[in-house]
Amino acid sequence: xxxxxxxxxxxxxxxxxxxxxxxxxxxxxxxxxxxxxxxxxxxxxxxxxxxxxxxxxxxxxxxxxxxxxxxxxxxxxxxxxxxxxxxxxxxxxxxxxxxxxxxxxxxxxxxxxxxxxxxxxxxxxxxxxxxxxxxxxxxxxxxxxxxxxxxxxxx
Amino acid sequence: xxxxxxxxxxxxxxxxxxxxxxxxxxxxxxxxxxxxxxxxxxxxxxxxxxxxxxxxxxxxxxxxxxxxxxxxxxxxxxxxxxxxxxxxxxxxxxxxxxxxxxxxxxxxxxxxxxxxxxxxxxxxxxxxxxxxxxxxxxxxxxxxxxxxxxxxxxx
Numbered sequence: 001x002x003x004x005x006x007x008x009x010x011x012x013x014x015x016x017x018x019x020x021x022x023x024x025x026x027x028x029x030x031x032x033x034x035x036x037x038x039x040x041x042x043x044x045x046x047x048x049x050x051x052x053x054x055x056x057x058x059x060x061x062x063x064x065x066x067x068x069x070x071x072x073x074x075x076x077x078x079x080x081x082x083x084x085x086x087x088x089x090x091x092x093x094x095x096x097x098x099x100x101x102x103x104x105x106x107x108x109x110x111x112x113x114x115x116x117x118x119x120x121x122x123x124x125x126x127x128x129x130x131x132x133x134x135x136x137x138x139x140x141x142x143x144x145x146x147x148x149x150x151x152x153x154x155x
Numbered sequence: 156x157x158x159x160x161x162x163x164x165x166x167x168x169x170x171x172x173x174x175x176x177x178x179x180x181x182x183x184x185x186x187x188x189x190x191x192x193x194x195x196x197x198x199x200x201x202x203x204x205x206x207x208x209x210x211x212x213x214x215x216x217x218x219x220x221x222x223x224x225x226x227x228x229x230x231x232x233x234x235x236x237x238x239x240x241x242x243x244x245x246x247x248x249x250x251x252x253x254x255x256x257x258x259x260x261x262x263x264x265x266x267x268x269x270x271x272x273x274x275x276x277x278x279x280x281x282x283x284x285x286x287x288x289x290x291x292x293x294x295x296x297x298x299x300x301x302x303x304x305x306x307x308x309x310x
Contacts, residue, residue, distance in 0.1 A: 001279065003218050005158045005250040029288035041241075045249055047227035050239030054298020058241075061216065061252055063158050072202035084205030086196075086213075086283040094200055095160040095281045097216055099254070101290055124156065126250045128241040131292055133184035133306035135256055142287065143209020151288035 007124035008048075009041035009110075011062065015120045018066060023077035026118070028150035036105070037117035039125060046110040049128075053107040057131035058114070062098045063124045064091035078148040087143060098123075101131055162279035163203075164196035164265075166217065170275045173221060178232035181273070183305035191260070192272035194280060201265040204283075208262040212286035213269070217253045218279045219246035233303045242298060253278075256286055 014035060015021050026032055039060065041049055052058060070092040073082040077090075085093050102114035112128075142149070169190060170176050181187055194215065196204055207213060225247040228237040232245075240248050257269035267283075297304070 001162055003160045007156055008249050045227065048240040051242035051299050052239060055242065056294060056296035057292045059254060072200065084207060085203040087206035087210065087285050089284055093282060094163050097282045099214060099284060101292055127248060127252045129244055129254060130242050132297065132300060133295065133304060136291060137212045137256055137286055139211065141211035144206050145287060149288060
């Protein structure tokens, strides 16, 4: 079974190339929160953006378009041991699909200005969904990531 | 540009058909939390599940395989006004991709037993990612959904 999708838009990011993102520089939970960018949705889909600006946060599903190949065991950026790829957010995965939750700043027609961008310029967008209380999980356990990402363990 | 993906596994759910899910019955933030099911990952990808069991929550990206067609304006399940499709979690969207965050109960080889299932039996899984503090957003604004989903506005 093959599933075919096509981009609904493109990310505009201050990170022009993959090497511009230095993961250790952003190794805390709020690492990318202040990185601003734009989600440009192609005009044929613009009407679908109605009401998105009422939400504080949106989930962006995108393609890791520069990712080639994958290993089932991989070294995560924040660890020096091999981990199962599905326990990481590596871009090299069986289906090179990425997911980032951004904060909405404003919408101008087919452009959403957002912050929390960790994608590179030109990233193809597959879908945008509202972030709801159902997506707000607490009492987290972080497996191998425990102690490697700085966060306020408030909930 | 066409992007092709293939399933890495399949969801086993107590919801055998779409009509088994009565959305209004589950109209609170914890609605599906107690619904248990399994993520069966095909054996060729099983090694990628290493370390996933250390996380309390995983993000499951899947295909709405029974979805046919879409409208850019749609009636959400919990509202009687037309909303932009990207401000809803409707299964009828330009790319029929779904996203659910589940709680991990245990892993047995290529099977993850989870709770929080809102997919139907046979749903093709595209990707699994760990849920991290970066995905835990607070100070939410919910747009049209405000007042329509019951939640504990604690953060």
